[in-house]
Amino acid sequence: MLKLGLETESLHLWFQNKRMxxxxxxxxxxxxxxxxxxxxxxxDYNLDPVWGALGGNSDEHLKKVKELIDKYNLYVEIDTRNLEYDHLVEVIKVADKLGAEIIRSYIPIKPLKAEALSGEDGAYDFAKVRCDFDPNSFDEGIEKVKKLIPVLQKYRIKLALENHEYETSEELVDVVKKLNSKWVGLxxxxxxxxxxxxxxxxAAENMAPYTLTTHFKDHIIIEDPSDKYGYVVCGVPxxxxxxxxxxxFAIMMEKSSLTRINVEMCYPYCxxxxxxxxxxGVEKVGEGAFKVEKPLYDYNVMRPRQYYYPQEVSNELLEELLQKQIEGVEKSFKYLKKLRDNYFGK
Known part of the structure; x- marks a missing residue:
């Protein structure tokens, strides 16, 4: 039976505000x-400056984490970013100690021409950049991954490269084909x-044959008057x-070898x-996944770029979204479980 996992980002407000x-x-x-x-x-905000939601990498800490994971017979995967050799080696060692078989990362980009985003009203992400790629980004990423393959092989851990907001599925498939290693997928x-x-x-059609792991989520498009294009992508349960x-989901089941699907509910997030x-391939918003919906909040109450850090707006909004986030995780789990059970005819 297909197993279902939960990514820590799904409860980012709980971690960042020391509720969990x-x-x-x-x-x-x-x-x-x-x-x-x-x-x-x-x-991220208020998290460990190196190890994020994990909280540290001391042997004592990792032992306690592993014991709790084993107590409930859970599988574990690790999400990190970038491909710097020393950092990834440390992450691989941590993954090994926790019993993780898969690490997610993504290729760092080099912009041809970048537009720095304003730091006002929070931030959409750490990169804070909108750009088209310098094609050398992929070539450099490939060389970095090649250096890591012997380490991955030694620890019997696979690296999955994510479509992380900047890369098309065709670009990533091309990277994996060039690497041609069973230790690296998508x-x-x-x-x-x-x-x-x-x-x-x-993207699912293109990536499925090479996919090792996932982030299961849902999105809408909402208006944002402050954005260059006038719209942003918004996470919902x-x-x-x-x-x-x-x-x-069906594409992933039919065209990949996945045995797990992980919920990463990016709500509230834009x-x-x-x-x-x-x-x-999509030229404008309006249809399909790009259908425009109402914003989560009136623009004068909270702007889309403030959704991720509502504590910057008010404690009242923070408390409201903390509750909505946990409810969103529950809804997402029930939805995915029903999707799985219906697909497999349970």
Whole structure:
């Protein structure tokens, strides 16, 4: 039976505002019925400056985390970023100690011409850049991964490269084909292709044969008057957005070898379009996954770029979204479980 996991980012507000640590997260994932956890070791507001939601990498700490994971018989995966050799080697060692078989990362980009985003009203992401790629980004990424393959082989751990808001599915498939290693595949994010103007169904078709792991999520498009294009991609609980999750799920089941699907419910969260319209085949918003919906909040109450850090607006909004986030995780789990059970005829 296909196993279902939960990514720590799904409860980012709980981590960032010290309402939950990695142990509480594992307990919550088990309580909700998940079969595994995906731990994001990327730094963010109020998190460990190196190990993010994991909270540290001391042997004592990792031993306690592993004991709790084993107590509930959960699988574990690790999410990190970039491909710097020393960092990835450390992440691989941590993954080995926790019993993780898969690490997610993504290729760092070099912009041809970048537009720095304003730091006002929070931020959409750490990159804070909208750009078209310097093609050398992929070539440099390939060389970095090649150096890591012997380490991955030694520890028997696979690296999954994600479509992380900047790369089209064709670009990533080309990278994996050039690497041609059983230790390197792809990470299919059900929603991130939208930020490069690519329909999630198209990305699923292209990426599925090479996919090792996933982020299961749903998105809508909302207006943002402050954005260059006037619209942004907005995360919502699974089943409440416009991604054809039934079709993308079926593609993953039929064309990949996946045995796990991981929920990464990016709510509340908004992301800018990162590439030029048409890059991934979609020229404008309005149809399919790109259908425009009402914003989560009135623009004068909270702007889209403030959704991710509502504590910057008011404690009242923070408390409201903390509750909505946990409810969104519950909704997303039930939706995915029903999707799985219906697909397999349970």
């Amino acid at each position: 640590d990695i142990f509480g997260f594992i307990e919550k994932a088990h309580e909700l019925g998940f079969d595994g956890v995906q731990i994001n070791v990327v730094p 990470h299919y994010d059900f929603g991130n292709s939208m930020m490069v103007w690519e329909e999630p169904v198209k 699974a089943g409440e957005g416009n991604i054809d999750l039934e079709k993308t 992301a800018q379009f990162k590439r030029t319209p048409g890059t991934g």
